[in-house]
Amino acid sequence: xxxxxxxxxxxxxxxxxxxxxxxxxxxxxxxxxxxxxxxxxxxxxxxxxxxxxxxxxxxxxxxxxxxxxxxxxxxxxxxxxxxxxxxxxxxxxxxxxxxxxxxxxxxxxxxxxxxxxxxxxxxxxxxxxxxxxxxxxxxxxxxxxxxxxxxxxxxxxxxxxxxxxxxxxxxxxxxxxxxxxxxxxxx
Numbered sequence: 001x002x003x004x005x006x007x008x009x010x011x012x013x014x015x016x017x018x019x020x021x022x023x024x025x026x027x028x029x030x031x032x033x034x035x036x037x038x039x040x041x042x043x044x045x046x047x048x049x050x051x052x053x054x055x056x057x058x059x060x061x062x063x064x065x066x067x068x069x070x071x072x073x074x075x076x077x078x079x080x081x082x083x084x085x086x087x088x089x090x091x092x093x094x095x096x097x098x099x100x101x102x103x104x105x106x107x108x109x110x111x112x113x114x115x116x117x118x119x120x121x122x123x124x125x126x127x128x129x130x131x132x133x134x135x136x137x138x139x140x141x142x143x144x145x146x147x148x149x150x151x152x153x154x155x156x157x158x159x160x161x162x163x164x165x166x167x168x169x170x171x172x173x174x175x176x177x178x179x180x181x182x183x184x185x186x187x
Contacts, residue, residue, distance in 0.1 A: 005068075005071075008064045008067055008068050009064075009068075011060055011063075011064040012060070012061050012064050012065065012068075012128070013128075014060060015056075015057045015058070015059075015060030015061035015064070016057070016061065016121075016124060016125050016128050017057075018053055018054075018056060018057035018060070019054055019057035019058065019061070019096070019121045019124065019125075020121050020122060020124075020125045021053070022050045022051070022053040022054040022057060022121075023054065023117055023118040023121035023122065024118070025046075025050045025053075026047065026050040026051065026054070026114055026117070026118065027114055027115075027118045027150075027154060029043065029046055029047060029050060030047070030110065030111070030114045030154075031154070031157045033046075033047070051100065051104065054096075054100065054117070054121075055100075058093065058096060058097060061093060062093060065089075065090070065093075069081060083133070084134065084135060084136045084139055085127060085131055085132060085133065085134065085139065088127060088136075088139045088143075089124060089127055089128065092120050092123055092124045092127070092143075093124070095116065095120045096117055096120045096121060096124070099113050099116040099117045099120070100113070100117055103117070111154065111155075114154065115147070115150055115151045115154045116147070118150050118154070119143075119146055119147040119149075119150035119151065120147075122146060122150065123142070123143050123146050123147075126146075127139075
């Protein structure tokens with residue numbers, strides 16, 4: 001039985017690793033694809049491949065998670081199933097699934113959906129690794145902060161790739177810039 005538990009935990013770890021990797025890939029690819037304002041066919045294929053890896057990750061986590069949940073229930077460990085962290089993991093998986101579906105159906109904007117899925121995968125990674133014993137308020141507050149950071153980061157990268165974020169040019173030789181000869185106009 002211990003070997004089965006270890007296998008299921010490793011399967012979940014592998015799923016989380018694939019999910020975080022695909023989310024990171026999709027976040028970066030989205031910013032790069034939007035750089036020129038057009039998502040071409042090649043970029044669309046990469047977006048589809050990244051989404052497929054994310055779906056495989058969800059399948060691995062959910063299928064192993066259902067077996068683990070069933071084992072806890074059969075062992076009479078219902079208290080574990082009611083812990084905020086345990087329920088929060090399932091909530092994050094639901095957010096990832098819904099945001100992915102709504103984004104792929106173009107019901108949810110791609111920028112927002114990509115940020116929501118990415119932030120949820122990152123939060124799942126942290127929660128899965130640390131498994132803190134905490135309350136709902138702390139989990140939701142940390143998730144809100146985490147989402148805000150991913151959202152703002154994605155907006156900054158998206159704006160920078162579109163040319164909307166401008167940095168003033170640095171003048172390396174200020175005296176030389178002042179001594180430029182005047183431009184002569186034709187008569």
